[in-house]
Amino acid sequence: MELDELYREAILDHARHPRNFGDLEGCDRSAAAKNVSCGDAVRLSLRISRENRIEEIRFCGSGCAISTASASLLTLAVRGKSVEEALQLVESVQRLLTGASAPQDKLSGDLAALAGVRRFPQRVSCAMLSWHALEDALRTGETNSA
Amino acid sequence: MRPAEELRTDFPALSQTAHGHPLAYLDNAATTQKPKAVLDTVRSFYEKDCANVHRGLYDLSVRATEAFESSRRRVADFIGAASPEEIVFTRGTTEAINLLAATASRSLLQRGDGVLLTEMEHHANLVPWQMLGSLGIRLSFLPVEDEQGTIDWNRIEEIAKKHRVRLLAFTHVSNSLGKVNPAAEICARARSLGLLTLVDAAQSAGHQRLSVREIGCDFLAFSGHKMCAPTGIGILYGRQELLSSLPPYQTGGEMIAEVRLDQSSWKAPPHRFEAGTPNIGGAIGLRAAIDYLQTVGLDMVEKHTSSLAAYAASGLASIPGIRILGPRDHRAGIVSFVLEGVHAHDLVAFLDQEGLALRAGDHCNQPLLRKFGLAATARASFYLYNLREEVDRLVEAVEKTRRYFAG
Numbered sequence: 350m351e352l353d354e355l356y357r358e359a360i361l362d363h364a365r366h367p368r369n370f371g372d373l374e375g376c377d378r379s380a381a382a383k384n385v386s387c388g389d390a391v392r393l394s395l396r397i398s399r400e401n402r403i404e405e406i407r408f409c410g411s412g413c414a415i416s417t418a419s420a421s422l423l424t425l426a427v428r429g430k431s432v433e434e435a436l437q438l439v440e441s442v443q444r445l446l447t448g449a450s451a452p453q454d455k456l457s458g459d460l461a462a463l464a465g466v467r468r469f470p471q472r473v474s475c476a477m478l479s480w481h482a483l484e485d486a487l488r489t490g491e492t493n494s495a
Numbered sequence: 496m497r498p499a500e501e502l503r504t505d506f507p508a509l510s511q512t513a514h515g516h517p518l519a520y521l522d523n524a525a526t527t528q529k530p531k532a533v534l535d536t537v538r539s540f541y542e543k544d545c546a547n548v549h550r551g552l553y554d555l556s557v558r559a560t561e562a563f564e565s566s567r568r569r570v571a572d573f574i575g576a577a578s579p580e581e582i583v584f585t586r587g588t589t590e591a592i593n594l595l596a597a598t599a600s601r602s603l604l605q606r607g608d609g610v611l612l613t614e615m616e617h618h619a620n621l622v623p624w625q626m627l628g629s630l631g632i633r634l635s636f637l638p639v640e641d642e643q644g645t646i647d648w649n650r651i652e653e654i655a656k657k658h659r660v661r662l663l664a665f666t667h668v669s670n671s672l673g674k675v676n677p678a679a680e681i682c683a684r685a686r687s688l689g690l691l692t693l694v695d696a697a698q699s700a701g702h703q704r705l706s707v708r709e710i711g712c713d714f715l716a717f718s719g720h721k722m723c724a725p726t727g728i729g730i731l732y733g734r735q736e737l738l739s740s741l742p743p744y745q746t747g748g749e750m751i752a753e754v755r756l757d758q759s760s761w762k763a764p765p766h767r768f769e770a771g772t773p774n775i776g777g778a779i780g781l782r783a784a785i786d787y788l789q790t791v792g793l794d795m796v797e798k799h800t801s802s803l804a805a806y807a808a809s810g811l812a813s814i815p816g817i818r819i820l821g822p823r824d825h826r827a828g829i830v831s832f833v834l835e836g837v838h839a840h841d842l843v844a845f846l847d848q849e850g851l852a853l854r855a856g857d858h859c860n861q862p863l864l865r866k867f868g869l870a871a872t873a874r875a876s877f878y879l880y881n882l883r884e885e886v887d888r889l890v891e892a893v894e895k896t897r898r899y900f901a902g
Contacts, residue, residue: 413841
């Protein structure tokens with residue numbers, strides 16, 4: 350079935366058992382994103398180290414399997430990355446999902462499972478929801494500890 | 496009624512396949528497909544009779560004007576209006592309600608007056624009224640008491656007195672629950688309290704017989720595209736003396752009596768509310784849609800769609816983890832449901848792969864879904880051309896999706 354390409358095993362696994370789900374107490378930054386067309390909502394909370402690295406990140410919200418899995422994968426992918434590296438990753442994910450980069454420019458690790466979304470343009474906004482929130486948190490998110 | 500298998504052949508769009516399966520179009524509450532008779536009529540208008548209306552003295556314009564105004568007469572007849580002057584052409588239900596809200600706020604409604612709605616209104620019968628808040632016009636709501644769509648209409652009197660309600664605006668058929676509200680009883684009650692009434696007939700027009708005389712409403716709105724007509728055409732019905740008391744909505748050509756540089760005067764309704772070149776082709780398509788539906792028989796359409804919905808609700812109920820919204824009996828052709836552990840968007844993506852076209856989302860009913868603790872539901876909505884076999888495919892595909900996600 351065509352949809353197996355979209356709902357790969359890793360996606361289903363992360364949708365059923367989202368990692369780093371919940372609110373991060375004492376976070377420095379947070380950002381929320383909402384998909385008005387479907388009501389999916391996600392909120393990221395992060396702790397950033399003095400060296401500008403993402404020390405801890407959690408997400409909460411409700412959404413479809415694609416948006417939930419994508420947010421779960423995001424938390425694993427950016428933990429430990431510098432703010433700059435994380436922003437670069439947001440761009441790579443966006444380019445891959447929207448078809449702006451070639452499909453062989455694979456994302457590493459479990460993130461590669463998101464590549465199936467590129468064949469379903471109506472679901473790109475689901476997959477990108479948490480990445481938009483991350484970008485927002487990193488660029489403009491409130492610095493709670495400031 | 497001709498059997499649905501045969502009626503389907505009148506609709507060119509229904510003969511296509513989707514992902515290798517025959518298309519089962521189950522999103523009729525969003526818009527319906529168009530029969531060839533409507534498509535041919537619209538095409539023929541543009542090929543043979545196209546001119547602007549109400550302004551040319553040449554034969555072609557006379558023909559276009561006659562076709563346009565005869566559509567108005569046909570609509571008046573279709574809903575039992577006293578005269579064609581009671582029918583204002585609009586882009587659809589949304590524009591009709593915006594027109595009424597905007598003009599009533601400058602005439603029929605005073606600062607401090609209330610508008611009473613229900614909690615099951617489509618955003619189109621909620622947000623235009625919210626916009627009047629800045630004019631001191633307040634909203635109150637009849638609560639929806641359960642997921643079946645129960646409303647205690649006895650409460651109209653108490654709420655109306657408390658909030659100085661002047662107008663009651665309610666949906667005839669809920670687009671997310673399939674609940675049919677007893678419009679005639681409600682309007683009788685409202686009238687006895689001196690309230691004006693607006694019926695949102697977007698989901699009932701073209702799906703059942705509709706008579707403003709029997710309902711006893713002051714205003715009624717519907718869209719053509721949910722009843723076989725093209726998109727971009729709909730109507731606002733208003734009792735003549737009420738329409739006459741409303742000021743213009745949009746202004747410009749076509750709606751004026753006399754224009755001076757410093758002031759103008761308006762035509763009488765309905766043209767007062769139809770500034771600019773109207774959707775002539777759309778109005779003519781609407782007439783053809785009414786002709787088509789009356790030939791099929793609206794009582795039969797209603798019977799067919801509500802029996803499909805009942806069949807779907809009972810079939811879906813057998814699936815573990817399913818939650819079905821809407822009334823247990825006397826359901827219009829709409830079934831909204833959620834499947835435990837599977838988000839509505841994932842569900843309809845799987846149904847799409849099986850050739851089943853369903854809507855998932857909040858159905859422009861955010862306050863109602865929020866009340867039920869839901870962000871989205873899947874919704875199957877039926878029309879005269881849908882088949883029991885399509886319902887069987889739906890139930891089977893939902894069960895298959897459940898098993899897939901259960902892993």
